[in-house]
Amino acid sequence: MTLRLYDTQAQAAREFVPREPGDVSVYVCGPTVQSGPHIGHLRGALSFDILRRWLAHRFGRVTFVRNVTDIDDKVLANATETEPWWALAYRMELAFTRAYSAIGILPPTYEPRATASIPQMLELIERLIEAGHAYAADGESDAAGDVYFDVRSWRAYGSLTHQSLDAMEPAADADPRGKRDPRDFALWKRAKPGEPSSATWTSPWGAGRPGWHIECSAMSRRYLGAEFDIHGGGLDLRFPHHENELAQSTAAGDAFARYWVHNGLVTVDGQKMSKSLGNFVLADDALRGRDPLVVRYALGAAHYRSSLDITDRAFDEAESALERIRTFLERAERMLGTASWLTVAPLPEAFADAMDDDLGVPQALAVIHDTVRAGNSALDEGDHDGAARASIEVGRMVGILGINPLDPQWRASSDSPESAALDTLVQTMIGQRAQARADKDWASADRVRDALTAAGIVLEDTPDATHWSFDGR
Numbered sequence: 001m002t003l004r005l006y007d008t009q010a011q012a013a014r015e016f017v018p019r020e021p022g023d024v025s026v027y028v029c030g031p032t033v034q035s036g037p038h039i040g041h042l043r044g045a046l047s048f049d050i051l052r053r054w055l056a057h058r059f060g061r062v063t064f065v066r067n068v069t070d071i072d073d074k075v076l077a078n079a080t081e082t083e084p085w086w087a088l089a090y091r092m093e094l095a096f097t098r099a100y101s102a103i104g105i106l107p108p109t110y111e112p113r114a115t116a117s118i119p120q121m122l123e124l125i126e127r128l129i130e131a132g133h134a135y136a137a138d139g140e141s142d143a144a145g146d147v148y149f150d151v152r153s154w155r156a157y158g159s160l161t162h163q164s165l166d167a168m169e170p171a172a173d174a175d176p177r178g179k180r181d182p183r184d185f186a187l188w189k190r191a192k193p194g195e196p197s198s199a200t201w202t203s204p205w206g207a208g209r210p211g212w213h214i215e216c217s218a219m220s221r222r223y224l225g226a227e228f229d230i231h232g233g234g235l236d237l238r239f240p241h242h243e244n245e246l247a248q249s250t251a252a253g254d255a256f257a258r259y260w261v262h263n264g265l266v267t268v269d270g271q272k273m274s275k276s277l278g279n280f281v282l283a284d285d286a287l288r289g290r291d292p293l294v295v296r297y298a299l300g301a302a303h304y305r306s307s308l309d310i311t312d313r314a315f316d317e318a319e320s321a322l323e324r325i326r327t328f329l330e331r332a333e334r335m336l337g338t339a340s341w342l343t344v345a346p347l348p349e350a351f352a353d354a355m356d357d358d359l360g361v362p363q364a365l366a367v368i369h370d371t372v373r374a375g376n377s378a379l380d381e382g383d384h385d386g387a388a389r390a391s392i393e394v395g396r397m398v399g400i401l402g403i404n405p406l407d408p409q410w411r412a413s414s415d416s417p418e419s420a421a422l423d424t425l426v427q428t429m430i431g432q433r434a435q436a437r438a439d440k441d442w443a444s445a446d447r448v449r450d451a452l453t454a455a456g457i458v459l460e461d462t463p464d465a466t467h468w469s470f471d472g473r
Contacts, residue, residue, distance in 0.1 A: 003058055003356045005230075006305060008238060008260040009160050009246075013358050018229055019258060022060040025228035026052065027220040027257070029237055030066040030111070032212075033092035034074035037099045037283040039299070039310060040266040040273060044234045046296065047263035047304040049105040051232070053400055054355050065223045066108040067216060068093050071115050071209055076199060085199055086115075099283040103296040104402045104409060112219045114210070118201050120218040121210045124252055125187045125203075133251040134187055136205050137178025145190025145206040146174055149213075149244065151183050154251045160260065161239045171240065173211060185244050186211035213244035220245075221254060231257035235265055264302075267309045281310065293410045294319045297403050304359055321369065325398060326405035327458075328372045332391035333406075335379055345392040347400075361401070368397045430459070 004013040018024045028048045031041055045066075056062045069075075070089035079085035093113075101107075125147055128134035133153045137143035151157045151165060158165055170182035174189050191200040191207040200207040210218075220228065233242060242260065249256040265272070268279040286295055298318035302308045348371065354363035375390030377383075398404040433449060449459060 003054075004358055005259055005261055006358050008262050011162070014259065016229075016259065018059055019227060024055045024059050024062045024230070025224045026055070026062060026064045026230045026232065027216070027224055027228060028064070028066045028108075028231075029216055029233035029241065030068050031092075031096050032069040032072050032074060033089045033096065034072060034078045036092055036095045038273065039268075039281040039283060039286045040234070041096065042099060042103060042283050042286070042295070043266050043299045043308055044263050045100055045105050046103065046300050048232050048261075050300055050304070050361060050401060051230075051261070051359060052106065053402060054359060057400055058356075062109075063224065064106075064109045065220065066111055067219050068096075068111060068113045069212065069215060070113045071199060072212060076195060079196075085196065095283075099287070102287055102292045103299070104292070106402075110223050112223060114215040114219065117215070117219050117222055118210065120222050121214050122188075122203055124214060124218050124221070124248070127252045128187065128248060131251060131253070133248075135180070137175075143175040143178025143190070145188075145208055146178050146186060147188035147205055148174070148179055148184040149187055149248050149251075150180060151185070151247070152181055154247050156250065157247045158243065160243045160246050163239070163243075173240075185213060185240065187214045187248070213241055214248060216241070217245050217249045217252075217254075217256075220256075221249070226253075227255035228257060230259045230261055232261045232263070235262045238262060263304045264307045267307055269311055270309055286310075290315060291319070291322075291410075293322060293403065293405060297322055300361060300401065300403070301365060303362055321365070322403065322405050324369065324372055325394065325403075328375050329391060329394060329404075329406050331379060332375060332387055336384060336388050336391065345389045345396070347396050348393050351397050355400075364397065364401070368394060371397070433459075 003016045005016050006012070007014045026048070028045075031037065048064075048066075052062050052064050068089075070086070070093065075085050075089050079088050083091075125134060128149065129136070129147070132150075134147055134149050137146045137148070158168070165183060168183050170176065171179075171185040174186035176182055187210070188203060188205055189208050189211055190205070191197075191209070200209055220231070231242065231245075246256060266281075267273065268281055271279055273280050294315055295318075298310070298314045299308065301314075301318065301321075348367055351364050351367040354360035354367060357363070371390050371394050375387050375394065378386035378390060395404065395406075399407070404410075452459060
């Protein structure tokens with residue numbers, strides 16, 4: 001089966017064929033760093049992390065670019081006298097990096113900041129003016145110094161979101177007084193009174209800073225070229241941001257993105273996240289007191305294009321699912337030892353088919369858990385070959401999704417003081433049970449087992465020791 005991805009512009013799933021065999025190019029719109037990351041940012045970044053991992057498995061090299069928008073109206077608005085805009089932007093950028101790293105999102109190949117590509121933005125704006133698709137506000141007007149994209153000059157405008165121009169709302173990104181059409185959007189914004197001089201750059205049209213949309217067009221071209229494979233981002237970026245990117249890049253003569261991929265948004269207990277509703281979940285809140293691997297599993301378990309509703313139950317289910325995987329892998333490792341590594345097992349076809357079908361992660365997870373059940377049955381029946389094969393298959397599948405609970409990167413979270421304290425208590429009770437059995441006090445031994453079972457802890461007796469795990473049901 002070939003990989004098929006849902007292309008927003010085509011409004012259909014399309015077979016994915018890289019522009020360059022063995023080298024996939026991806027540009028994903030990263031955060032605007034005016035404040036810290038929330039759970040929607042984590043879900044979006046994770047969606048493209050999973051896509052990236054699967055592309056690497058299927059095609060080889062992936063050049064993955066995720067930008068940082070470090071200059072923007074919101075960044076300037078949130079700056080203070082004691083924390084300039086650039087300091088705020090850097091502090092928030094570090095917060096995003098920490099949150100991404102916590103849930104195992106791979107660092108991008110390149111992570112450009114918008115402020116580092118101003119010359120490329122100016123060059124692109126000049127090309128648009130020369131081509132007749134952009135104009136500077138009249139020098140005598142109050143908007144002098146602004147430069148706009150002329151949406152009516154580009155007949156394909158609206159092709160990404162399939163909207164007619166006359167049905168669109170006016171662009172509210174800059175002073176409308178210099179615009180020929182209220183839907184024209186800003187490419188360059190003149191410096192305004194009260195804004196810090198450090199937030200302005202010289203240009204042929206006067207001191208100012210770039211509009212939001214031109215930033216990504218310039219950065220994607222700089223790092224991936226005039227044409228690249230996939231442009232990604234959240235559904236909320238389709239309009240106006242991605243529509244405007246597509247228009248200005250293609251109007252300047254660039255082929256731009258060959259596929260458009262968008263991830264769904266996050267709701268909390270069935271409601272859209274909103275500060276006014278008091279259900280705005282910051283990344284730190286989601287990670288506080290939870291195993292980061294559980295957060296990764298919960299945020300990645302739904303199909304990437306679906307709306308994801310986050311509840312405490314979703315995290316509880318993720319924890320149980322991971323415990324089933326962990327228990328099987330540890331059990332197989334104990335019972336099979338290093339012999340299991342001599343087993344050759346291909347990636348299950350059902351898993352590959354699910355991932356090739358527009359990243360069907362829910363179906364892929366079902367294959368993992370079916371394989372875990374089959375592996376446990378094989379262990380129970382003494383079928384070491386079948387158990388070893390299942391163990392290798394599960395390891396490969398969870399490795400591709402970045403959710404292998406035995407991976408060293410997750411050990412730190414499992415070695416927390418809370419986990420250590422729990423292990424000490426359980427091991428103490430296991431010792432009490434062992435002593436009761438040695439004394440042939442079967443009633444006391446059963447009471448210890450029953451108490452642990454009531455707490456959701458399962459014991460497995462082997463010739464050498466007793467091992468414990470959480471009941472993953």
